[in-house]
Amino acid sequence: xxxxxxxxxxxxxxxxxxxxxxxxxxxxxxxxxxxxxxxxxxxxxxxxxxxxxxxxxxxxxxxxxxxxxxxxxxxxxxxxxxxxxxxxxxxxxxxxxxxxxxxxxxxxxxxxxxxxxxxxxxxxxxxxxxxxxxxxxxxxxxxxxxxxxxxxxxxxxxxxxxxxxxxxxxxxxxxxxxxxxxxxxxxxxxxxxxxxxxxxxxxxxxxxxxxxxxxxxxxxxxxxxxxxxxxxxxxxxxxxxxxxxxxxxxxxxxxxxxxxxxxxxxxxxxxxxxxxxxxxxxxxxxxxxxxxxxxxxxxxxxxxxxxxxxxxxxxxxxxxxxxxxxxxxxxxxxxxxxxxxxxxxxxxxxxxxxxxx
Amino acid sequence: xxxxxxxxxxxxxxxxxxxxxxxxxxxxxxxxxxxxxxxxxxxxxxxxxxxxxxxxxxxxxxxxxxxxxxxxxxxxxxxxxxxxxxxxxxxxxxxxxxxxxxxxxxxxxxxxxxxxxxxxxxxxxxxxxxxxxxxxxxxxxxxxxxxxxxxxxxxxxxxxxxxxxxxxxxxxxxxxxxxxxxxxxxxxxxxxxxxxxxxxxxxxxxxxxxxxxxxxxxxxxxxxxxxxxxxxxxxxxxxxxxxxxxxxxxxxxxxxxxxxxxxxxxxxxxxxxxxxxxxxxxxxxxxxxxxxxxxxxxxxxxxxxxxxxxxxxxxxxxxxxxxxxxxxxxxxxxxxxxxxxxxxxxxxxxxxxxxxxxxxxxxxxxxxxxxxxxxxxxxxxxxxxxxxxxxxxxxxxxxxxxxxxxxxxxxxxxxxxxxxxxxxxxxxxxxxxxxxxxxxxxxxxxxxxxxxxxxxxxxx
Numbered sequence: 001x002x003x004x005x006x007x008x009x010x011x012x013x014x015x016x017x018x019x020x021x022x023x024x025x026x027x028x029x030x031x032x033x034x035x036x037x038x039x040x041x042x043x044x045x046x047x048x049x050x051x052x053x054x055x056x057x058x059x060x061x062x063x064x065x066x067x068x069x070x071x072x073x074x075x076x077x078x079x080x081x082x083x084x085x086x087x088x089x090x091x092x093x094x095x096x097x098x099x100x101x102x103x104x105x106x107x108x109x110x111x112x113x114x115x116x117x118x119x120x121x122x123x124x125x126x127x128x129x130x131x132x133x134x135x136x137x138x139x140x141x142x143x144x145x146x147x148x149x150x151x152x153x154x155x156x157x158x159x160x161x162x163x164x165x166x167x168x169x170x171x172x173x174x175x176x177x178x179x180x181x182x183x184x185x186x187x188x189x190x191x192x193x194x195x196x197x198x199x200x201x202x203x204x205x206x207x208x209x210x211x212x213x214x215x216x217x218x219x220x221x222x223x224x225x226x227x228x229x230x231x232x233x234x235x236x237x238x239x240x241x242x243x244x245x246x247x248x249x250x251x252x253x254x255x256x257x258x259x260x261x262x263x264x265x266x267x268x269x270x271x272x273x274x275x276x277x278x279x280x281x282x283x284x285x286x287x288x289x290x291x292x293x294x295x296x297x298x299x300x301x302x303x304x305x306x307x308x309x310x311x312x313x314x315x316x317x318x319x320x321x322x323x324x325x326x327x328x329x330x331x332x333x334x335x336x337x338x339x340x341x342x343x344x345x346x347x348x349x350x351x352x353x354x355x356x357x
Numbered sequence: 358x359x360x361x362x363x364x365x366x367x368x369x370x371x372x373x374x375x376x377x378x379x380x381x382x383x384x385x386x387x388x389x390x391x392x393x394x395x396x397x398x399x400x401x402x403x404x405x406x407x408x409x410x411x412x413x414x415x416x417x418x419x420x421x422x423x424x425x426x427x428x429x430x431x432x433x434x435x436x437x438x439x440x441x442x443x444x445x446x447x448x449x450x451x452x453x454x455x456x457x458x459x460x461x462x463x464x465x466x467x468x469x470x471x472x473x474x475x476x477x478x479x480x481x482x483x484x485x486x487x488x489x490x491x492x493x494x495x496x497x498x499x500x501x502x503x504x505x506x507x508x509x510x511x512x513x514x515x516x517x518x519x520x521x522x523x524x525x526x527x528x529x530x531x532x533x534x535x536x537x538x539x540x541x542x543x544x545x546x547x548x549x550x551x552x553x554x555x556x557x558x559x560x561x562x563x564x565x566x567x568x569x570x571x572x573x574x575x576x577x578x579x580x581x582x583x584x585x586x587x588x589x590x591x592x593x594x595x596x597x598x599x600x601x602x603x604x605x606x607x608x609x610x611x612x613x614x615x616x617x618x619x620x621x622x623x624x625x626x627x628x629x630x631x632x633x634x635x636x637x638x639x640x641x642x643x644x645x646x647x648x649x650x651x652x653x654x655x656x657x658x659x660x661x662x663x664x665x666x667x668x669x670x671x672x673x674x675x676x677x678x679x680x681x682x683x684x685x686x687x688x689x690x691x692x693x694x695x696x697x698x699x700x701x702x703x704x705x706x707x708x709x710x711x712x713x714x715x716x717x718x719x720x721x722x723x724x725x726x727x728x729x730x731x732x733x734x735x736x737x738x739x740x741x742x743x744x745x746x747x748x749x750x751x752x753x754x755x756x757x758x759x760x761x762x763x764x765x766x767x768x769x770x771x772x773x774x775x776x777x778x779x780x781x782x783x784x785x786x787x788x789x790x791x792x793x794x795x796x797x798x799x800x801x802x803x804x805x806x807x808x809x810x811x812x813x814x815x816x817x
Contacts, residue, residue, distance in 0.1 A: 024442045042442045067443065085411075085439075108412070111435075127414070148416045148431065166418050166431060188418035188431050206434070206470070207420040207427060228471045274471075336442065 011311035012298060013343040016330060017054030021047050025334035026320055027071035031080060031094040034326040037342065038094070039334055040082060044068045048097055051325070054342065058097040064088060069111050075119040077326075083110035089124050091137060101137040112150065118158040121174065125150045130163050132174045141174040152191055156198035164192040169201055169213070183213045183220070191231050195239035200255065202242055204230030210244050210253075221261050223253065234278040236285055240303050241266075243287050245275030250289050252305035266305030270297050270312065277321050281328045286310070288331055290319025296333050298345070315341050363478040364441075365449055367554055368463050370504050371485030372456030372494060376514045380485065380546035380553070381453060387550050394447040396436050398455045409447055411436050415454060417462050425752055426777040429466040434473060441476040449554065450477065457500050460507040461755070464775045481556030484508035484538075485546065488527060489518040495530075495721065502723040505531055506755040506799045507775075508538045509556055517544045522599070535799050536725040537758060576622055577629040578604070580677040582685075582707035583613045585669050590688040591662045591705075593642070593672075598681035601653045603674060604633055607644050607662065611671025613709035622713065625673040636660060652681070661688070669708065677712060723755075725799040728809050730816060733764035733792060738815040743779065746808070751777030753803065759796035760784065764817045 009015060023041040031038050036057060037049045044064045048057040064084025073080040079100070083089045087108050091101035105126040112125040121140065124131045127149055132141040148166040156162050159175045166188050171180040188206035195202075202212040210230050213220040223244075230246030242253045242260070250268035253260035271291035279288050285301040294317050301307040318336035325331070325345075332342045371377050385393060394409040413432035420427040433452065440450065454463055460482060467479040484504045494501040505511065511531055516524055528540055541548050595603070606625045611617065633649040638658040642648060652658055662685075664670065674683070684704045739761065747754065757774040761781075772781035798808065 026442065042439075067439070069439070109439075148418075149414065149435065151431075151435075166416065186419065186421045188420070188429070205420075206418060206429065206431070207422065 006314045006316070007312070009311065009313035009343050011309065012346040013296075013311035013313045013331065014346065016342040016344045017049075018342070019047075019049055019054050019056070019340040021045055021338040021340065023338055024320070024336050025338050025340060026068060027082075028321050028323050028332060028334045028340070029071060029073040029080070030323060030326055030332070031073050031077045033077055034330075036077075036094055037323075037332055037340075038071070038073065038080065039340055040068045040071050041338060042067050044084060046082065046092075046097065048094070049340070051330070051342075054340075060097055063090060063099075069109060070113045072113045072115050072122070074115050075117060081113050081115070081122055083113045083124065085109050087126065089113060089122075089133075091122075103133065103137055105131065112153050114153055114155060116155045116158050116161075120158060121155075123153050123155065123161050123174075125153055125163075128165070130161065130172070132161065141172075141177060143172060146170070151189055152203070154192055154194045156194050160198070162192065162194060162201065164189040164203055169203065171215075181215060185211055185220070187211065190229055191233050193233040193235055193242070195235050195242075195255075196237055197239055200235075200239065200242075202233050202235070202244075204233055204244065204246065208246060210242075210246070212242075223260070223265075226251070228274055232275055232278045234280050234287065236280045236287070236301070237283060238285075241285070241301055241305050243268075243278050243280070243289070243301075245278060245289075248272060248274050248291065250275060250278065250287070250299070252287075252301060252307065254303060254305035256303050260305075263305075266301070266307055268297070268299050268307050268309070270309055271295050276319050277333075279322045279324055281324045282326060283328060286324075286328065288322050288324065290315065290322045290333055292318045294319060294335065296322065296331070296341075296343075298331065311343075311345070313341070313343055315339060363476060364444070364447070365480035365555060366437075366452060366467065366477050367450070367480050367556070368452045368454065368460065368482045369485070369553070370454045370456070370458065370460055370463075370482065370507075371512075372487060372490070372501060372504075374490070375456070375485040375487040376512075376543075376546040377453055377485050380512070380548070381451065383546060384451065384550055384553065389550055389554070391449045391554070392447040393449045393451055394440055396433065396450065396452045398453055398458070411440075415458050417459070424777070425461070426465060426775075427469060428462045429469050430462050433463065433466050434470050437473055437477060441472075456494075456504070459500065460504055461776055464507065465778060468775065468778045468780070480554070481509040482507050483510045483512060483553045483556075485512045485514050486531070488513050488515050488524060488542075492527065502534065502721065502801075503755060505534050505538075506723045506725070506801075508535060510553060511535070511538045511540045512546065512548055512553070513540060513542045514546055515544065516542045530721065534721050534723045534725060536727065537756070537797055537799065576626060576713040578606075578622075578625060578673045578675050579713055580674045581611075581618060581621065581671055581709075581711045581713070582674075582678060583611050583618075583669055583671050583709040584685055584705055585708045586664045586705070587667045587687075588664055591664065592686050592688050593660045593662060593683065594686070595650065595652060595658045595660075595681040595683050597655075598652065598676065600676060601651075603650045603652060603676055603681065604629065605642065605648055605650055605675065606646065606673045607642050608671040608673065609644055609668060611669055613669065618709070618711050621671050621673070629673075678710075722801050723799070724801075724803065725797060726803065726805045727759075727798075728796045728812050729793065730812065731791060731793045733762045733817045734794060734812075734815045735817050736763045736766075739763075739812075742811050742815055746811070747774065747777045747779060750800070750803070754798055754800040756799045757796065759794070761794050761796075762787065762792040 021041045023043040026042050027040040039047045044062045046060045064086050066085030068084045070083045087105045089103040108127045114123045122133045128146045130143040134140045146165045150165045152164040154162045161172050169183040189203040191204035208226040210223040226246035228246050230244045232245035234243045244251045252266040273293035277290040287299045290296045296313045298311040299307040300310045315333045316339045323332045416431040418431040606628045628647045631647050633647045636648045641661045761770045768783040771784040
């Protein structure tokens with residue numbers, strides 16, 4: 001299994017706290033401006049920990065019959081939503097874990113939910129349909145049936161929602177009920193991420209490639225040669241670099257100048273097994289990556305996609321999700337064994353340190 | 358840490374009404390101690406009452422390269438991807454597909470997707486066949502032929518609605534299409550669970566253990582009896598049977614061990630190819646000649662065999678002796694005891710009997726055949742040939758299985774494929790076993806002669 005020995009956090013990652021939930025931890029995120037760390041497990045357990053100390057604040061069990069699949073924390077951090085195999089979407093307040101709303105969509109899995117950037121809408125994927133609810137849980141909009149199960153969603157702005165499914169990415173204006181754009185490509189799209197300005201759409205595909213489109217110029221490109229499926233993608237906050245999984249190294253494409261077409265990507269090589277999650281810090285060019293071997297690394301990237309490790313730690317098992325604290329002073333990782341680890345991240349000055357501190 | 362044992366998956370396929378749901382419910386309600394997850398197509402026939410049941414649309418995803426072997430089932434990848442996060446909840450998966458689904462992409466998913474391959478192993482493909490309706494379906498739809506072709510186990514269900522004779526015909530037709538599969542008959546999907554779960558069908562050794570004769574050559578005769586006879590005249594009697602005529606060859610000095618039977622069979626194949634002599638009841642059966650017994654008349658028919666000295670004779674017959682209640686008795690001459698004249702007519706039992714895999718005439722496009730050769734193959738030549746064959750004909754080759762003896766390799770190489778996907782790996786040591794090669798192909802309009810010739814060119 002893991003080809004990596006356990007080791008203490010190194011570089012800019014420092015001992016923080018750790019905790020344990022009952023089952024495979026599948027979703028996590030910071031709420032209440034980083035005061036609370038939320039974790040959901042596959043069995044439908046939901047736990048809230050104090051962000052600084054790791055002390056358990058509240059816990060719920062079996063919140064979705066059949067299993068929990070997704071979580072999205074409202075931009076203001078005071079509420080969040082969960083979804084599961086029971087076809088329900090639950091809205092909760094973060095402080096005490098009280099459920100405030102339960103939406104029943106039907107018999108089927110709800111695998112993706114996402115609050116819009118301004119927090120006015122919650123987008124919900126139910127099989128081949130996408131619903132948009134307002135903050136009060138009222139249905140605001142519903143898509144036509146997609147040709148196949150929707151595999152990813154992302155808000156390009158507060159009124160426009162992108163959906164990916166087999167063969168196409170579609171941009172919906174959910175306020176005026178229009179299709180703004182449809183990008184077609186014959187392939188099974190398994191992941192999608194948008195650049196912060198919404199112009200670049202990148203999708204990982206079942207055929208081990210990353211396909212991307214520039215909406216403004218209609219140019220599209222395909223990056224092939226990945227040994228596995230690029231199920232994990234992340235853009236930095238400036239939209240300059242795109243980090244991709246699909247192997248045991250992080251491949252970073254740079255959109256500087258005429259790139260990434262015709263350029264050689266940066267490669268971040270330290271993990272020993274395939275990448276299982278990626279997350280950029282809220283500011284600066286810091287990337288955190290987790291892998292199936294249980295290793296977590298943080299990297300400082302340059303605009304050309306090259307990068308150096310600035311911290312490393314071992315999370316014990318396949319890292320299922322990774323989340324930067326809202327002010328980037330901590331990094332949290334959850335794993336397949338229900339393990340939770342939060343490291344303090346050395347506070348950075350204006351000029352980030354490079355290499356191991 | 359996660360354990361490395363892969364979760365076995367059985368694919369259950371068959372047309373609407375063939376009894377899949379009945380079978381699923383039987384499996385789920387039986388005390389087998391397994392925790393089974395069922396992935397059911399959205400249009401499940403009736404509800405399934407127990408176990409972890411997940412509905413999934415059958416979403417077949419082709420890739421932009423257009424290669425059919427890259428076609429996978431997106432829904433399975435999604436659902437299994439989530440299931441593997443819940444390993445403690447189940448230890449077996451059943452995937453039900455509709456009769457209209459192409460089994461190819463389902464099987465390919467377990468070869469093509471890294472994450473799925475790491476956690477799950479395809480255990481086998483079970484196809485349910487509605488004995489009363491399959492004949493029409495085979496004539497009408499490619500899907501039904503493909504489901505038969507892909508199967509490791511064929512459950513011939515609802516046999517109570519069909520006569521035994523039709524069942525026999527149907528079974529032989531299905532066997533022609535797929536020689537690898539095990540055929541099981543059932544009335545209401547009442548088959549024992551171990552015939553559909555834990556098949557290890559993709560493990561060739563297991564297959565060979567269960568069906569050591571699955572690669573047997575086909576013969577134009579079904580039965581051989583070896584009789585140890587004294588000098589004298591014998592009567593061969595036949596009752597009503599399935600055919601108005603039956604071919605037969607009589608061989609002298611037929612040995613009863615396996616080698617001798619095979620040698621006899623080989624020489625009979627040649628004799629069967631010759632023009633048959635018609636024999637009417639009462640005629641004397643010649644030695645070493647292809648004869649056709651004329652059985653049109655009613656009641657018992659008798660033919661005679663003369664033996665010049667004590668010796669063993671072999672009778673190679675087109676049908677089994679059982680089918681015509683065929684008996685051999687010594688004809689008493691008046692000089693022998695007259696005390697118990699009547700009771701003395703005792704049937705002579707054969708000292709050896711053998712039922713052969715019979716050849717059938719059929720016109721299904723889908724068929725299967727085996728290539729079996731002794732000796733070693735040149736790995737490079739074989740790879741070149743197989744790569745070319747699978748890239749040109751992969752669409753029409755549904756399944757491939759077998760083992761190969763590579764020159765210079767002390768272990769057997771076992772391989773199997775689905776369409777163009779092909780995996781080969783070293784298996785056990787040859788040791789003292791004679792080195793040989795067996796390949797089985799199941800597909801549409803395959804040219805056996807051509808493929809055998811091509812394979813022979815790969816031999817060292």
